[in-house]
Amino acid sequence: xxxxxxxxxxxxxxxxxxxxxxxxxxxxxxxxxxxxxxxxxxxxxxxxxxxxxxxxxxxxxxxxxxxxxxxxxxxxxxxxxxxxxxxxxxxxxxxxxxxxxxxxxxxxxxxxxxxxxxxxxxxxxxxxxxxxxxxxxxxxxxxxxxxxxxxxxxxxxxxxxxxxxxxxxxxxxxxxxxxxxxxxxxxxxxxxxxxxxxxxxxxxxxxxxxxxxxxxxxxxxxxxxxxxxxxxxxxxxxxxxxxxxxxxxxxxxxxxxxxxxxxxxxxxxxxxxxxxxxxxx
Ligand SMILES: [Zn+2]
Numbered sequence: 001x002x003x004x005x006x007x008x009x010x011x012x013x014x015x016x017x018x019x020x021x022x023x024x025x026x027x028x029x030x031x032x033x034x035x036x037x038x039x040x041x042x043x044x045x046x047x048x049x050x051x052x053x054x055x056x057x058x059x060x061x062x063x064x065x066x067x068x069x070x071x072x073x074x075x076x077x078x079x080x081x082x083x084x085x086x087x088x089x090x091x092x093x094x095x096x097x098x099x100x101x102x103x104x105x106x107x108x109x110x111x112x113x114x115x116x117x118x119x120x121x122x123x124x125x126x127x128x129x130x131x132x133x134x135x136x137x138x139x140x141x142x143x144x145x146x147x148x149x150x151x152x153x154x155x156x157x158x159x160x161x162x163x164x165x166x167x168x169x170x171x172x173x174x175x176x177x178x179x180x181x182x183x184x185x186x187x188x189x190x191x192x193x194x195x196x197x198x199x200x201x202x203x204x205x206x207x208x209x210x211x212x213x214x215x216x217x218x219x220x221x222x223x224x225x226x227x228x229x230x231x232x233x234x235x236x237x238x239x240x241x242x243x244x245x246x247x248x249x250x251x252x253x254x255x256x257x258x259x260x261x262x263x264x265x266x267x268x269x270x271x272x273x274x275x276x277x278x279x280x281x
Contacts, residue, residue, distance in 0.1 A: 009093040016106070017104060022208060025102060029097070029098045036093060043095060044076065045098065051074050059071070065265075067249075081105075081241065107226075108215050109189055134256050145264070151255075152257040156175065158172075158173075194218050243263045
């Protein structure tokens with residue numbers, strides 16, 4: 001662990017509301033300041049006893065088209081875009097109160113959450129911030145998927161995605177991650193999905209809240225998105241957004257070179273658990 005810089009929380013409460021992309025359920029979400037070493041916690045205020053859980057990889061109970069945290073008698077799904085925004089802006093401590101099972105999808109990217117954090121203001125605490133540095137490289141291979149983290153002086157992500165689809169083949173992007181690059185290059189990138197997968201996902205009880213308001217839909221010969229694509233390679237930027245949200249479940253920021261080939265929530269969480277394993281050795 002490195003100690004540089006100071007922990008941060010938000011200055012005051014801020015909130016938003018919207019519809020969950022998978023559940024289709026409307027929720028209100030309130031972001032509250034928290035003390036040093038609290039981490040990010042999610043609390044279900046609509047359930048008896050208002051159960052809460054700290055957002056770490058150990059609390060993950062699902063990775064099917066989103067990352068789901070479980071707590072006593074409840075769950076909160078699709079936490080990754082909010083977590084990405086919090087870690088992207090360097091917020092170490094906050095409590096997220098939510099009155100339903102899923103974080104609102106908003107427009108499918110991290111900007112609405114960044115706006116919520118900006119509205120709340122960022123407050124520096126007096127306690128130092130722990131930054132994870134790796135003692136050695138860590139990697140995972142699952143057929144064509146590959147994820148690795150190498151020791152480095154800053155956080156950098158090099159990502160490749162590849163699909164067998166006429167409108168989306170492969171994309172590559174490598175960039176250092178700091179609040180500036182996160183907000184400019186990653187946060188605006190929206191969720192995407194393939195039109196040909198939609199029926200199957202609906203049959204599995206997913207994407208009930210999907211619309212062109214929150215998802216870039218890739219058809220066989222056309223891409224449907226509100227206002228056109230925000231970047232020519234918006235898809236890979238969103239994959240990096242998701243990966244950063246999952247990486248934040250380390251519980252602390254990390255300085256590492258992350259190499260990701262076809263990342264996804266399941267392998268992302270496995271990498272986080274593997275990193276947590278070696279730093280606790
Ligand atoms: Zn996403």
